[in-house]
Structures are given as structure tokens and as C-alpha cells.
Amino acid sequence: MKHSITLPILTAAALFVSTAHAYDADWKRGRVYYRSVCTSCHVASPIGQINPSGRTKAEWTAYLNADKHAKGKDGVKQYVSKAYRASIKSGNKAAEKFADVPDQELFDDIKSFLLRSAKDGESPASCS
Amino acid sequence: MTNEQGRHLEAINQVKGKHMLRIRRSTIVLLLGWFALIGAGIAHASEAPPVKLNTTADHSKFKELQKQFKSGPEVTKACLSCHTEAARQVHRTKHWTWEFLNPDNQQRLGKKNVMNNFCISISQNYPFCTGCHVGYGWKDKNFDFTSEANVDCLVCHDTTGTYKKPAGLAGNPVVGKPMEMPPGSGKIVNPVDLARVAQKIGKTSRDTCGACHFFGGGGDGVKHGDMDSSLAAPDPEVDIHMDATGLDFTCSTCHKTSSHDVPGSRYKPTATEKHSAYIRGKADQGNPATCQACHGNTPHKTEILLKQVRMNTHAEKMACQTCHIPYFARGGVPTKLSWDWSTAGKLDANGKQFTIKDEHGHPTYASHKGDFVLGENVKPEYRWFNGDIKYTLLGDKVEKSDTPTPINRIDGSPVDGRSMIWPMKIMRGVQPFDPVNKTLVMPHTAGPGGYWKELKWESAIADGMQNMGAPFSGKVDFIKTEMYWPITHMVASKEKVVTCAECHTVDSRLKGIDGIYMPGYSKFGWLERVGWLIALAALIGVLIHGGARIYLSLRKAG
Numbered sequence: 001m002k003h004s005i006t007l008p009i010l011t012a013a014a015l016f017v018s019t020a021h022a023y024d025a026d027w028k029r030g031r032v033y034y035r036s037v038c039t040s041c042h043v044a045s046p047i048g049q050i051n052p053s054g055r056t057k058a059e060w061t062a063y064l065n066a067d068k069h070a071k072g073k074d075g076v077k078q079y080v081s082k083a084y085r086a087s088i089k090s091g092n093k094a095a096e097k098f099a100d101v102p103d104q105e106l107f108d109d110i111k112s113f114l115l116r117s118a119k120d121g122e123s124p125a126s127c128s
Numbered sequence: 129m130t131n132e133q134g135r136h137l138e139a140i141n142q143v144k145g146k147h148m149l150r151i152r153r154s155t156i157v158l159l160l161g162w163f164a165l166i167g168a169g170i171a172h173a174s175e176a177p178p179v180k181l182n183t184t185a186d187h188s189k190f191k192e193l194q195k196q197f198k199s200g201p202e203v204t205k206a207c208l209s210c211h212t213e214a215a216r217q218v219h220r221t222k223h224w225t226w227e228f229l230n231p232d233n234q235q236r237l238g239k240k241n242v243m244n245n246f247c248i249s250i251s252q253n254y255p256f257c258t259g260c261h262v263g264y265g266w267k268d269k270n271f272d273f274t275s276e277a278n279v280d281c282l283v284c285h286d287t288t289g290t291y292k293k294p295a296g297l298a299g300n301p302v303v304g305k306p307m308e309m310p311p312g313s314g315k316i317v318n319p320v321d322l323a324r325v326a327q328k329i330g331k332t333s334r335d336t337c338g339a340c341h342f343f344g345g346g347g348d349g350v351k352h353g354d355m356d357s358s359l360a361a362p363d364p365e366v367d368i369h370m371d372a373t374g375l376d377f378t379c380s381t382c383h384k385t386s387s388h389d390v391p392g393s394r395y396k397p398t399a400t401e402k403h404s405a406y407i408r409g410k411a412d413q414g415n416p417a418t419c420q421a422c423h424g425n426t427p428h429k430t431e432i433l434l435k436q437v438r439m440n441t442h443a444e445k446m447a448c449q450t451c452h453i454p455y456f457a458r459g460g461v462p463t464k465l466s467w468d469w470s471t472a473g474k475l476d477a478n479g480k481q482f483t484i485k486d487e488h489g490h491p492t493y494a495s496h497k498g499d500f501v502l503g504e505n506v507k508p509e510y511r512w513f514n515g516d517i518k519y520t521l522l523g524d525k526v527e528k529s530d531t532p533t534p535i536n537r538i539d540g541s542p543v544d545g546r547s548m549i550w551p552m553k554i555m556r557g558v559q560p561f562d563p564v565n566k567t568l569v570m571p572h573t574a575g576p577g578g579y580w581k582e583l584k585w586e587s588a589i590a591d592g593m594q595n596m597g598a599p600f601s602g603k604v605d606f607i608k609t610e611m612y613w614p615i616t617h618m619v620a621s622k623e624k625v626v627t628c629a630e631c632h633t634v635d636s637r638l639k640g641i642d643g644i645y646m647p648g649y650s651k652f653g654w655l656e657r658v659g660w661l662i663a664l665a666a667l668i669g670v671l672i673h674g675g676a677r678i679y680l681s682l683r684k685a686g
Contacts, residue, residue, distance in 0.1 A: 032372045093373035
């Protein structure tokens with residue numbers, strides 16, 4: 001009985017880990033999306049530009065994990081989703097270019113860019 | 129069996145039954161979870177598994193790179209164990225030698241030999257300048273240029289953006305433990321994870337080339353004017369070819385590299401291309417980095433034939449860049465337009481060096497450097513240019529006057545048959561020279577004993593000149609200089625090019641360019657009078673003819 005439970009658990013875990021770790025985040029793609037999509041909205045309102053270097057790595061990680069955008073009115077991930085990209089791609093070249101990138105990959109890309117560009121990251125960066 | 133024993137057995141059976149039920153439920157839940165995960169995996173797989181598209185080899189899988197590296201050369205040795213010819217290929221390039229022998233005039237150029245009117249030269253400043261050398265350890269003039277292990281593979285092939293070579297370490301990255309850079313500044317530079325960088329290497333990119341070329345002259349955008357960090361991921365307004373959401377050209381898309389040798393030289397630029405676009409397989413490939421290499425010599429295509437012909441006629445005498453780069457330093461990063469070393473050396477009330485910054489936080493004066501003028505969205509100046517450049521080198525005689533001494537003299541004329549009108553950044557400076565020997569000088573600026581720390585020109589120049597084996601009288605004066613930088617990056621979209629009216633007007637962009645007749649700007653007195661007389665004669669003819677027709681028709685009717 002013990003074996004019959006352990007085996008599926010291990011197999012499932014291995015499968016999950018292998019799929020979860022297979023993607024190597026592309027910070028450069030994240031940079032383009034952040035600057036072209038996120039910044040394009042945050043230029044004017046409601047709170048202006050949000051420089052990646054304005055927060056620490058820990059702050060960015062907490063923000064992205066919480067998945068709360070606009071003080072919890074909606075989620076961050078929805079602005080990275082294929083559905084969102086499809087909705088803006090006629091007027092946004094980055095959304096058009098990355099229209100078919102899987103949601104989680106693009107989210108990881110943006111996270112990778114934000115962590116390296118954070119206040120305490122390897123290369124603190126502004127929006128532009 | 130007593131009644132009590134029977135009840136006990138019944139109780140045990142009930143517990144057993146409940147336990148078995150719980151186990152069955154757990155198994156079902158786990159199996160459901162298992163199927164769900166497999167389902168998720170299959171769903172994920174149906175979205176196409178992640179694959180690296182910018183390389184055919186995942187270097188993290190190579191045992192040679194799965195170790196802790198203690199230095200850059202250690203990484204290079206691992207690279208060379210597979211890429212056996214790479215280092216010797218690099219050895220043959222300007223990126224390694226920092227030398228270029230101009231075949232036309234035999235001038236020995238390259239960073240190792242020339243001067244400029246920014247930080248002036250590398251003499252005795254090696255550990256700082258060679259942070260941009262594609263090698264490790266060039267700390268003085270005795271650097272071993274034959275060493276294969278000293279070739280730095282990572283600086284061009286890093287994809288992580290974490291590989292940095294701080295000024296002062298002779299081209300070495302910080303490894304092992306954090307380092308305060310510069311010493312005493314309180315700024316800590318973390319060590320580079322060489323294994324991680326090595327395992328993630330890939331093709332060169334705008335970021336890797338830009339790590340040096342965007343920061344020439346000691347800061348972002350300082351030197352070139354048409355290259356700065358805004359090109360790392362530009363929008364189409366900054367560069368239509370490099371537009372990160374569009375064509376997304378890397379530097380090597382145009383500077384198509386072969387055997388590690390990057391074409392496209394600032395010492396011997398291709399000013400005029402007479403051929404059509406290059407076709408694959410054609411033997412003479414020439415310079416692949418020119419506009420014409422892709423666009424040919426009749427690049428304009430419009431529905432209006434006359435307009436197309438006129439635009440292509442312009443391309444016979446004007447470099448593409450003249451119209452297609454209306455302004456440089458367009459990415460929000462200012463470039464230096466002048467640098468006056470003669471004002472350096474001032475101290476504040478406490479006897480300390482100080483800096484003055486503009487409203488954007490960019491220095492306009494620094495005690496150790498002097499005064500600067502910065503500019504953004506700068507309109508280029510225009511010159512006839514045929515690609516010939518002659519440098520004023522160490523030992524060449526110069527005369528102090530109001531006319532600036534050219535650090536580099538560009539050649540060109542409207543009648544030599546190989547010149548085009550080119551946009552230029554002209555960097556203007558005032559820099560130290562030897563008024564007795566009448567030569568420009570190479571001061572030791574950075575590091576211990578250098579001018580930036582001591583603010584003593586005589587000792588700084590003596591040190592730099594001694595290193596080059598060049599004479600120095602001990603006297604210091606300052607001389608006006610200028611240096612030409614042909615503008616070729618930051619190509620605008622076709623909607624944002626220089627308009628006709630910006631040249632064909634009294635206040636023309638091409639004001640002062642000789643050898644061309646530009647309607648709207650050029651004034652040839654006799655030609656203008658003849659033109660007006662013809663127009664007047666035509667008008668009179670029309671009036672007479674019209675009047676005659678009216679008169680005759682009235683007479684016929686009446």
C-alpha cells in the first residue's frame with residue numbers, strides 16, 4: 001500500500017519539477033515587454049513611471065508572488081496573459097510580437113528582468 | 129468467546145473498516161492528483177516545450193563548464209578545449225590588438241596609438257581603459273598579446289548581463305569576493321559567477337557590444353553621439369533597424385562577423401558605395417555594414433516615378449545617413465559636444481575637488497576633468513567625405529591658433545568622384561599640449577599618480593609621455609582641437625527623416641556645403657535673373673496670346 005502511494009507522488013513530483021524547471025527565463029524579452037507594455041500605461045497615470053530600480057529584489061518578488069495589481073483591484077498576471085496581449089496587440093508592437101509566448105514564460109521573463117534591474121540587482125535599471 | 133470479547137472484536141473491525149475506507153479515499157485523491165498533474169504536463173507540452181532558439185548548444189550541459197572558475201583565463205581555457213581556433217582568430221582583430229594600419233597612408237592607428245579629445249589616450253591608463261579590451265590583464269605596455277588564455281570570450285558572449293569588467297582591473301572581472309570600486313568610494317562590486325556566465329553564453333548582442341561601445345569616452349553616450357544605452361532595447365523612434373519590437377537587429381546583423389573579425393571601421397570608413405546590394409554568393413562582399421549592402425544604390429521606391437527618381441538622384445551625392453538620421457543622441461542620453469581640459473584643477477572652499485551638474489544630474493564641470501557641454505537631439509553638421517581620414521599622432525607638429533587642430537582630418541570634395549555629404553558629430557575640445565616641442569601630449573590621468581587624483585599636469589604628462597618614449601619639454605599649454613565622428617547609427621523611421629524643406633530653404637541644414645545647387649537655398653545671381661526673365665516672358669506671351677484670342681473672337685462675333 002505504501003508503495004502504491006509513494007510511486008504516483010514521486011512520479012508526479014518529478015514530472016512537475018521537470019516541466020517547471022525546463023524554462024530558462026529570458027530577461028531581455030522581459031525588458032522589452034516591461035518597457036513596451038507596462039511602461040506605456042504607467043507613463044502618465046495613475047502613478048507615473050515605475051522604475052525597476054525603485055524596488056529591491058525582495059520587494060519585486062513579493063509583489064509578483066502576491067499577484068495584486070492596482071492595490072489588489074486585479075492581478076499582475078492578467079497583464080501578461082495571452083488574452084491581454086491579444087486585446088492590445090493592434091496598438092502595441094510588443095504585445096503583437098510576443099502574442100504566442102506562453103503566459104508563465106513571459107511572466108518569468110519579466111520577473112527575471114525586474115530582479116536583475118532592481119535597486120539591489122545586478123544592473124539597476126530605469127524604465128527607458 | 130465471551131460477549132465482551134465479541135464487542136471488542138466488532139469495535140476493532142469497525143476501526144479497521146474506517147481505516148481502510150480512509151486509505152481508499154486517500155489513494156483515489158492521490159491518483160486523481162497524479163492524473164491532474166500528468167494532464168497539466170501534457171497540456172503544457174502541447175503548448176510546445178521550451179527550446180533555446182539562439183543557440184544549438186546548451187553550454188550548461190558541458191562538463192568543462194560545470195566547475196567553479198577562479199579567473200577569466202580559466203574560463204577561456206575551458207572554452208578553447210572545444211573552440212580550438214577561437215583565440216587565435218581573435219588575436220588577428222582590432223578588438224584584440226587595438227591597432228590598425230591604414231593601408232592608404234601607412235598611419236598606425238588604433239586605440240593603442242591615437243589620441244582623442246575626450247580622455248585623450250591609454251598611455252599609463254591601461255588598467256582603466258582596458259576594461260574594454262577583449263582580454264585579461266593588459267595593465268601596462270608589456271601585455272602579452274600572444275596569450276590565448278588571456279582572450280576574454282565572455283565579454284562578447286555573455287547573455288546574463290551580469291558579466292562586468294570594472295575600470296581599474298586591467299580587463300578582469302571581480303571574482304571571489306566583493307570589491308570596493310574605486311577603493312575608498314564605498315561602492316561595492318559583487319563578484320561575477322563565472323560558471324553561470326560561461327554556461328549561459330550565446331551570440332553577441334546589443335548589450336554585449338554596447339557594454340563598451342555605448343560607454344566610450346568614459347560614460348553613457350559620451351563619445352559617439354549615435355551610440356548609447358538607449359540602443360540596448362530601442363523603440364523605432366530611436367533606431368528603426370534595432371527596434372526591439374520590430375526588426376530587432378543586433379549589431380552583428382550589419383557588422384556581419386567572420387572569424388571573429390567585425391567589419392566596419394571608424395579608421396577607414398566606407399563613405400561611398402557604388403555597387404548595388406550584395407547578393408549571397410557574390411565573391412566581392414566588400415563592407416557588409418553599409419546601408420547600400422542591403423538597400424543598394426537606388427533604394428527609394430515610391431508610386432510617383434518622378435519623386436522616386438529625384439530621391440535616388442539625391443542618393444548619388446548624399447550619404448543615406450544625411451537624411452535618415454535627422455538628429456543624434458535621440459534616446460534620452462546626452463552626448464558630450466565639447467570638453468575643455470584647461471579649466472580643470474579648481475578646488476572648493478575646503479580644498480576638495482567638486483562637480484557641477486545640470487538640471488538632469490549630468491556633470492558639466494568636474495575638478496579633475498574641466499568643463500563639458502552636453503547635448504541631446506543634436507542636429508549633425510555636414511561635410512563632404514570620401515572615407516579618407518588622417519590622424520594627428522604623437523610627435524606630429526601642431527600650432528596653437530584660433531583654428532582648432534584636427535585630431536583627425538577628414539577628406540572629401542564635391543569633385544573627387546568618391547565623396548558624399550555626410551552627417552558628423554564634431555567634438556570640440558581644449559586639451560593640453562607641449563608648447564615647446566609643439567606636439568599633443570598623452571597624460572597619465574587615471575589611477576595613482578594620475579592627473580585625476582593629483583591635479584598636476586606636468587607630472588601626469590611626463591609620466592604618460594615617458595611611457596610612450598616621447599619627448600616632453602615640461603611646459604604645458606592648452607590647444608583647441610576638433611574631432612570628426614561620422615554619424616551612422618540611430619536611423620529614424622521613414623516618417624521621421626529630414627524633410628525637403630529643411631535643406632531647400634534659406635536656413636538650410638546644408639548651409640556652407642559647396643559644390644551643389646540647392647533650389648531654395650543656393651543663390652546664383654545670373655541664373656536667378658535668367659529664370660525670372662524666362663518666367664516673365666512666358667507670362668507676357670500668355671497674356672498676348674490670350675488677349676489676341678479674345679480680341680479675334682469678339683471681332684468675329686461682332
